[in-house]
Amino acid sequence: MTIKELISRKVEPKTLTKLIVLFFYSNRDEQKIALHTENLLYSYTQAGKMHFxxxxxxxHPELTxxxxxxxxxxxxxxxxxxxxxRFAQESINETLIEQIIQDLKTKNILQ
Structure with missing residues (x-):
């Protein structure tokens, strides 16, 4: 799935069975947090278990x-x-990402 498909909502039905993680940012410092988050989730995106x-x-103001x-x-x-x-700026850190992963595994959303 691409950002263009996400924006236009032209998404294949099989894609909707995977977790989609959206990280919105507006400046360079926040972009660094996004990159760190993406690195923490890398093994799941590479395994095809989620889209980041x-x-x-x-x-992308319309999508935002x-x-x-x-x-x-x-x-x-x-x-x-x-x-x-949905998680706010103050709470987005490595500990939160680990908690999210554990919670998603418990709910059988992420294997």
Whole structure:
């Protein structure tokens, strides 16, 4: 899946069975957090268990607005076309990502 498909909502049905992680940012410091988050989730994206999108809110204002993101950075989790989690700037860190992974495994969303 590409960011263009996500924006236009032209997504294959089989894609919706995978976890989609959206990380919205608006400046370089937040972009660094996005890159670190992506690295923490790398093994899952490489295994095809999730899609990770790092989204520059300045380049994609329509997408940012469609997800009602007003403060940055923002981490949003989507599964089966439903939002299952939203995390604010203060809480996005390595510990949170580890907790999210454990929670998703417990719920059999991430194997």
């Amino acid at each position: 999108f790092s989204i520059d809110a300045n380049l 607005k469609s997800f009602n993101v007003k403060r940055f950075p923002k981490l949003i989790l989507i599964f089966e076309d439903k939002e299952i989690g």
